[in-house]
Amino acid sequence: MADMNLNADECLLTRMQEMSLDYHFTVEQEVGSATHAFFSFNGTAGVLRIATINEAGGWKDRSTVEDMDLAVRAGLRGWKFLYLGDLQVKSELPSTFNDYRNQQHRWSCGPANLFRKIVMEIAMNEKVTLWKKFYVIYSFFFVRKIIVHMVTFFFYCVVLPLTIFVPEVDVPIWGAVYIPSIIAILNSVGTPRSVHLLLYWILFENVMSLHRTKATLIGLFGAGRANEWVVTEKLGDAAKNKPAPKFFKKPKFKFGNRLHMLELGFGLFLFFCGCYDYVHGKNKYFIYLFLQTITFLICGFGYVGTIIPTSS
Structure with a gap:
């Protein structure tokens, strides 16, 4: 089932997410369903037969992507999934940068961590063809869940x-x-109304590839935060409908809480590279480097997404 994002127009951050998710559903899920290839069940909106859950071994808590875990095990037992793009359900997107970072950590770390735990189970499975094993291990996991983040970053x-x-x-x-x-x-085909945001989407995705790469490595090696589960808070329409208190203090912004040193560090690194290329380079890469620097610094200073003031 497709997601209908209630707060896609809340801020630029949610518009960026809409572009990525629309491509995921419109292209990846649709193609996977149409070609009867394996594609992951999305826990946000889906229906599973009880027999499927039982035959696959039930829900397991060995990773933070229990829906993907169940889908892989069900697929190895011959069950197929069908994507219904015309059936939509309501969902909300995280509209603060911190919440989005936490969500992307889980979405990147979880599949990598699951891969290291389930790869031998896939390889030794006797109920599916060698081609399907290769597809799930190489295409679904290795390329799309691991390599793509690292190559981009x-x-x-x-x-x-x-x-x-x-x-x-x-x-x-x-x-x-x-x-x-x-x-x-091609990634923008799912969201034609946001095609004018394509340049910033590319630059922003490069910033997020830093976090996705870090999370992927944590998941692959089973490091400290591999099984960390941080609930993704979503404001959406709930914040708009929340009644205002009769007496309140003027909210304050704690600037220090919005600083992200990793983004700031890479922003300075790219700025130095851009300056060097401007003086000594021949390929004019400094144009891209300065644009990417600005994007890293915007994220590093916390000026992306909805900014929630504190009451203290």
Whole structure:
């Protein structure tokens, strides 16, 4: 079933999420269902047969993506999922940057952590074909849940900026610009009304790839926060309908609570690379680097999403 986001227009952050989720449902889920390939059950909106749950071994709490865990085990036992794009259910998106970061940590760390725990179960399964095992292990998990985050982050936020200091390394423009641009444009097909936000969406996704890469590595190696579950608070229409108190203090913003040092650090790194390229470079990468720097700094200073004042 498709999600109908109630608060997609609340702020720019929710618009960015709408673009990503619309692509996920309109393309990934639709294609997976139409081709009868494996695709993950979404816990937000779905119906499972009791027999499916029982045959798959029931719900397990070994990861923070229990819905994906159940879907994989059910798929290994021959059950198929059907996506109904014309049937929509209401949902809310996290509208503060901290809540969105926590959600993305769980969504990136959980699949990676599940992969390390279930990969041998998939490989040793005797009820599905070798091709389906390969598809689930390589395409569904390894490429889409692990590699995609790392490639985005390391290439655009680490490798490409560092090539500026090594003139002998020449990154072809088709690899740095053309192919990624085509992929980004295709990602906007699910949300035509937001196509004008595509440039900022790309820059923002590069920022989030930092957190997704970090979360993926934590999940892969089973580090301290691998099983951390932080409830994603969502304001949506609930905050608008909440009655105002009769007596209240003027809310204050605690600026220090909004600082994100990781984003600020990478913003300064990219700014330095951009300045060096402006002076010594030939490929004019500084244009991208300065735009990406601005995006990192906006996120680092907490000026993205809804800002919730404190009452103290």
